[in-house]
Amino acid sequence: MAFRDLKITVARVEGPCSRMKQGAEFHIRNAKLEMAQGHGLCIFALGSLLPVLSAAIIKSQEGEGILNVLQEWRCPDPLAKVIFRIEEE
Numbered sequence: 001m002a003f004r005d006l007k008i009t010v011a012r013v014e015g016p017c018s019r020m021k022q023g024a025e026f027h028i029r030n031a032k033l034e035m036a037q038g039h040g041l042c043i044f045a046l047g048s049l050l051p052v053l054s055a056a057i058i059k060s061q062e063g064e065g066i067l068n069v070l071q072e073w074r075c076p077d078p079l080a081k082v083i084f085r086i087e088e089e
Contacts, residue, residue, distance in 0.1 A: 003031045003057040005089040008049070010082060011072060017080035020045065027089070028053055045075040045082060056086060 006028040010020050019042040026035035035041065052073050055066045067088060075082040 002059050003028075004059055005029045006053065006056055007087045007089050008053070009085045009087070011085040012081075012083040014081035014083065015077075015079050017042075017075075017077070017082050020075070020080070020082045028057055029089075031057055042075065042082075044077055045084070048076045049073060049084065052086065056088075 007025060008028070009025040010022050013020060013022050019040070024039065026033065026039070026041060028034070033041075052066060052070070058065070067086065071086060073084045073086060075084070
C-alpha cells in the first residue's frame with residue numbers, strides 16, 4: 001500500500017500549554033512518525049491526531065480524502081487550545 005507523507009505543524013497555541021510551541025513540527029513518512037531529535041509531542045495531542053493522520057495518509061483519488069475536508073486539528077485539552085496544521089508533503 002502506498003502512503004502519503006504529511007507535515008504536521010503547531011499553527012497556533014491559544015492557551016497555556018507547556019508541552020507544545022508554535023512552529024514545532026513533525027512528519028509522517030511511509031506511515032512512520034518522525035521528529036527532530038530532542039523534540040517531543042504531547043501524548044494527549046497525539047492520541048487525538050492518530051485517527052485523523054491514519055485517514056490522511058491513505059492515498060485516495062484526487063479531490064477525495066480527509067485533507068480535502070480539514071487542514072487543521074485542535075488538541076482536545078480545553079485550556080491549552082493547540083491548533084495543528086496538517087499538510088501533504
